[in-house]
Amino acid sequence: MKSLLKMSWMEAKLFLREPASAFFTLVFPLIYLFLYGAISGNEPTPMYGGQRTIEVAIPSLTAVIIAMAGLMSNTMTMATYREKGILRRLRTTPVSPLVVLVAQVIVTFVMTLLGMVLLVVAGRLVFGVRFTGNVFSLLAGFTLGSLSFFSIGFILAGIMPTVRTAWVAAMVIVYPMLLLSGAFFAVEVLPPFVQKISSFIPLTYIVNLLRGLWSGEPWSSHLRDVAVLVGMLVLGVGLAAKTFRWE
Template identity: 45%
Template sequence: MKMLYNITYIEFKLFLRTFVNVFFSLVFPSMLLLIFGGIYGNDPSDMFQGHGTVDVSVPAYIAMIIAVTGIMSLPLSVSGYRERKILKRLKATPINPFYILLSQILVNFIMTVLGMVILFLVGKIVFELNFMGEFFDMLVAFILSTLSIFSIGFAIASFSPNMKFATVIANIVYFPMLFLTGATVPLEIMPKLMVNISKAIPLTYAVELLKGVWLGKDLSEFSKEILVLCGILAVCTTISVKKFKWE
């Protein structure tokens, strides 16, 4: 356990040295909230069934943070370690290479939580953000969404021969998630065609689940979203187990 703690601590420091990861997981979501919150405010809106723009945006931005850490950070780190033969070298030491993978999950999960906390504080202090849901339901929705999206990141890392290939695939997966799922631009203002396209993108279901639970709906109302996210988690985990190579 001490070994895992030490590795996680080192990985955490390495994460903080990567400006892009830190900026897009901790700073960028709050910047978006300040910009769009400053434009639209948080007064009740007919477009969002009486909810404020900020109240609707925060859970969507949480999904965006999950995508940043799970798709843009996690697979690049793992594939980079494989490319540089770090995982191979660890096999010759008492350190279990599995600890590296587990530490990546822990570090990216912690950064996701930290990004969510900063986003919540900005929303609460500046715009009087409202949380209308149940804490337990939100926790379940957050963990399921995070594990599901992280599993996609591991699947990318599993079949990527090097970091450059992983970067290309991660960008191809990430940017449609960013703009076509409601994570940044609300689906409520998109034309029907774009809404239909969004249904083919996994993060859409995380956005809908997090947003719905945040606004006070019960988890039981999102059986489709939960099943889709569980299915993604199962499929991508299976791919990762079968295809992952240490070198």
């Protein structure tokens, strides 16, 4: 327990010292929020059922943070730790690999949460965004979405032989996901064919769930999203444990 706490604290400090990861989870989504606010104005949009674009943007950008933190930051940290022999060094101590992984999950989760909180605060203060859902529901959906997504990063780091290939793989996966999941713009405006592809993208389910919970929709109307995300979580944790390598 003591080693897990120390490790998580250390990883949190390292996360914040790494400009790229801190930027993509904490600053980059805020920039997008302001861009949306500036471009789309505050008019209610019929496409979003009368919600303003800026209000839809917050859960969508939260999904972007989850994707960035889970895929980019997690993958790069773990792949770098392996390639540079940092895991090798840890292996010479009595610390269990579980502690290493759990600390990484805790830190990525807390940073992602921090990213979302920053979005909400900025949205409220600058654009007067309305929140019509339940805070605990939103947090539960956020937790499910984050944890099910983070395992992808660990799996990538486990199966890719080097940091460079892991980085390329993460980029190749993350960009189409961001574009086609509805995280950046509504899937509803895309042609039906592309909308079909969208349903094969894991991030889509996070976007749907978070948007719904944000506007106060009940869980019962998102059973499919929940089922997919729970499935991903179970499968992801299993695969991540299987693909874990010290070196």
